[in-house]
Amino acid sequence: MSKEGNYIFQQGHAAQERLDLMQAIYGPYSLHYLKQQNLQGANVLELGCGTGNMTKILLEKVGTKGSVTAMDIASSQIEITKQITGNPPNLHIIVGSVENTLQSLQQQFDLIYIRFLLIHLQNPQDIIMALKPLLKANGRIIIDELILSTMQCEPANVWFDRHLALYLDLYRNQNVDPDFGLKLYSSLHQAGFNVEKIEHIQPCLYTPLHKNLVLLRIRECGLGDAKMYASLEQICQDELTVMTGGIFCHAEAKLP
Numbered sequence: 001m002s003k004e005g006n007y008i009f010q011q012g013h014a015a016q017e018r019l020d021l022m023q024a025i026y027g028p029y030s031l032h033y034l035k036q037q038n039l040q041g042a043n044v045l046e047l048g049c050g051t052g053n054m055t056k057i058l059l060e061k062v063g064t065k066g067s068v069t070a071m072d073i074a075s076s077q078i079e080i081t082k083q084i085t086g087n088p089p090n091l092h093i094i095v096g097s098v099e100n101t102l103q104s105l106q107q108q109f110d111l112i113y114i115r116f117l118l119i120h121l122q123n124p125q126d127i128i129m130a131l132k133p134l135l136k137a138n139g140r141i142i143i144d145e146l147i148l149s150t151m152q153c154e155p156a157n158v159w160f161d162r163h164l165a166l167y168l169d170l171y172r173n174q175n176v177d178p179d180f181g182l183k184l185y186s187s188l189h190q191a192g193f194n195v196e197k198i199e200h201i202q203p204c205l206y207t208p209l210h211k212n213l214v215l216l217r218i219r220e221c222g223l224g225d226a227k228m229y230a231s232l233e234q235i236c237q238d239e240l241t242v243m244t245g246g247i248f249c250h251a252e253a254k255l256p
């Protein structure tokens with residue numbers, strides 16, 4: 001078990017199943033926008049690359065004449081990124097937190113790509129402000145971010161609601177904002193960026209495979225572990241067991 005930074009999830013192999021499922025759910029939306037960019041030969045910086053699901057795609061897009069510099073706080077994530085991309089010579093790796101490593105970058109980039117990182121940072125606005133000097137004159141930023149409190153369940157499920165309240169508390173306990181995605185436009189605007197496009201996408205998880213994301217999340221961030229909540233005194237082991245059981249039944253249930 002390893003966790004670095006204010007990050008609430010596991011990192012490395014323990015994270016791979018959840019991040020691969022996130023890629024299956026959100027990947028098509030991320031790709032849709034990336035496909036419209038001509039990135040052949042571009043130099044890309046990816047922050048919080050995780051286990052490399054988007055790094056791999058970015059490498060394909062830039063081709064051998066371009067490069068991807070991928071940064072993550074966890075060396076265990078980076079190891080998987082190297083494996084799944086084949087660690088080509090035009091992949092440059094930085095292990096470190098964005099807070100501590102951004103200012104050491106000497107290069108400017110055509111594209112900065114960030115997915116699902118900002119909700120894990122205590123000062124995401126500072127990071128957005130720090131991106132400007134790293135962009136070339138016509139450079140772009142693409143950010144995909146979540147608004148976690150907008151998750152809903154239909155038909156209503158009491159255990160889903162309970163898990164969501166606890167899950168949001170986990171973030172807030174780390175002084176990070178699980179709804180930072182909602183603030184992206186104003187945040188970029190405040191940092192002086194010209195915002196070309198903003199979209200709000202809400203995938204629907206209706207298959208048992210996709211609904212399993214909720215259980216993977218619970219397992220990985222420690223919601224299945226009563227110790228995680230001991231300090232919050234909000235849930236006891238018995239209720240946790242019932243909650244995960246209730247969500248499991250819900251995830252397995254198919255629509256009529």
Ligand SMILES: C[S@@+](CC[C@H](N)C(=O)[O-])C[C@H]1O[C@@H](n2cnc3c(N)ncnc32)[C@H](O)[C@@H]1O
Pocket residue numbers: 004005006007011019047048049050051052053054071072073074077096097098099114115116117120121
């Ligand atoms: C939810 S994952 C997203 C991974 C990847 N961007 C994707 O979309 O598949 C968030 C990643 O951010 C990394 N991370 C968390 N806090 C960080 C920080 N302060 N600096 C750099 N990386 C960080 C985590 O290790 C994790 O790999």
